[in-house]
Amino acid sequence: MSWKRTADVVVIGAGVQGCSIAYNLAKMGVKDIVVLEKGTICSGSTGRCGAGIRAQWGTEMNCRFGLAAVGKFEQLHEELGMDCGLNQSGYLMVAYKDSEFEQLQKSMKLQNSLGINTRVVTYDEAKEICPGLAAEDAVGFTFHDRDGHADPFLTTFAYMEAGKRLGVKFLRFTEATDVKTVAGRVAGIVSSRGDIDAPVVVNAAGGYSQFISKMAGVEIPNFSERHEILITEPVEPGVCPPMLMSFSGNYYIQQRPHGSIIGGCSPEGHPQDYELGNSWDFLEMMSRTFVRLLPRTKGVRVVRQWSGLYNMTPDRQPVLCEADNVKGFFLSCGYSGHGFMFGPISGELLAQLILGQEPWIPIGMLHYSRFERGELLIEPAVV
Amino acid sequence: MAGKNEDIIICRCEEVTLGEIREWIEKGYETFDELKRVLRVGMGPCQGRGCREMILREISAKTKVSVADIHPGTFRPPAKPVKLAVLAKGGDK
Numbered sequence: 001m002s003w004k005r006t007a008d009v010v011v012i013g014a015g016v017q018g019c020s021i022a023y024n025l026a027k028m029g030v031k032d033i034v035v036l037e038k039g040t041i042c043s044g045s046t047g048r049c050g051a052g053i054r055a056q057w058g059t060e061m062n063c064r065f066g067l068a069a070v071g072k073f074e075q076l077h078e079e080l081g082m083d084c085g086l087n088q089s090g091y092l093m094v095a096y097k098d099s100e101f102e103q104l105q106k107s108m109k110l111q112n113s114l115g116i117n118t119r120v121v122t123y124d125e126a127k128e129i130c131p132g133l134a135a136e137d138a139v140g141f142t143f144h145d146r147d148g149h150a151d152p153f154l155t156t157f158a159y160m161e162a163g164k165r166l167g168v169k170f171l172r173f174t175e176a177t178d179v180k181t182v183a184g185r186v187a188g189i190v191s192s193r194g195d196i197d198a199p200v201v202v203n204a205a206g207g208y209s210q211f212i213s214k215m216a217g218v219e220i221p222n223f224s225e226r227h228e229i230l231i232t233e234p235v236e237p238g239v240c241p242p243m244l245m246s247f248s249g250n251y252y253i254q255q256r257p258h259g260s261i262i263g264g265c266s267p268e269g270h271p272q273d274y275e276l277g278n279s280w281d282f283l284e285m286m287s288r289t290f291v292r293l294l295p296r297t298k299g300v301r302v303v304r305q306w307s308g309l310y311n312m313t314p315d316r317q318p319v320l321c322e323a324d325n326v327k328g329f330f331l332s333c334g335y336s337g338h339g340f341m342f343g344p345i346s347g348e349l350l351a352q353l354i355l356g357q358e359p360w361i362p363i364g365m366l367h368y369s370r371f372e373r374g375e376l377l378i379e380p381a382v383v
Numbered sequence: 384m385a386g387k388n389e390d391i392i393i394c395r396c397e398e399v400t401l402g403e404i405r406e407w408i409e410k411g412y413e414t415f416d417e418l419k420r421v422l423r424v425g426m427g428p429c430q431g432r433g434c435r436e437m438i439l440r441e442i443s444a445k446t447k448v449s450v451a452d453i454h455p456g457t458f459r460p461p462a463k464p465v466k467l468a469v470l471a472k473g474g475d476k
Contacts, residue, residue: 157420232467233427291471300466304459
């Protein structure tokens, strides 16, 4: 295949963000789009994530994004022509401290005001929702039944396949090594396989987005933390249908429709070394959480553990904007652990911004300039 | 290749057939890890011990790259499935 020297848009990164942005641009009529991926499709943070999708958030911005994304996921298989593994068994939030339960209820009021029907449930109700649950020490629960999980691989591939049908080119094993700028405008990219000139370049590089930004001369305060996760062998359904999540308990656990149970937690010390290794400490700590919270999993076997990067920002909300000092350079990064679930909506909103339209959910406050101004939108609801 | 082989189960843990594997290789999913992501091959209890070599041979047949030169995909711990209760007891440090 001959090297493509020009494009209308180059997207760096083929995770859910990059694939969703490329698909949405193509759907809106952009003809010549190239997506660069240094590894294989969905090999970065998307493919390593916990797969949850939720509207139970603590800031208005994230509630709006979450609700819109849930709505997208509900019809995504029809739009993209491929099953995305959606399972809407809800998120069951577990609070172990009074202050935490107060925060959950405060968030619930905000959610309710925005059309998200989160409710407080009793321990008995919680056990009906999640039959294997043992949480006598919890002080309260909230539940939203439209939350749940989807398959990150199938969702990303579905965006890619739909994008391909609309003419988007995906280049695997092609690493962006520089971003070219001329007089305050982006001019294209340099990659491990050659240059591509383009008037629009999108940084959707997940855990490596701060490096891509730097190539363009755009400083963002993003950093990447390693988080670990494990999965069990498939067992009978009904052990943990909803996503069980607790901030003070430091866990999220859910059972795939296929039967495997996935669980992760926030690491101690938040390693920021870009290593994607696996630790015994995580395996031991997470296994203790499993058998305490879901005693019937005692005899269930762990088949695999892995890790991935959370691309963090100081307020744990994304950077979704055009750069001030480099026109045509757009950023969709810093999702702080919830990039997969927002992919369907953020891809559409950024495509609108790129085409000079008004994004249908305002995203002005997600510009990275908020960090310099000190106008942080701190999200309390993150594991 | 004869069509009658298409129904043969290659990944027994996840019940994936030769036909499905060939279909997705044909669509450009030409690495073990991409096939794993889209079909779940190698994600079950045996972690690819049963199917990996056969799948690498199928990739080789399509891409004309020798099996020895194809990335075998990522191997992840634990080396064999271990019960949660055993792991929760911890180990000697």
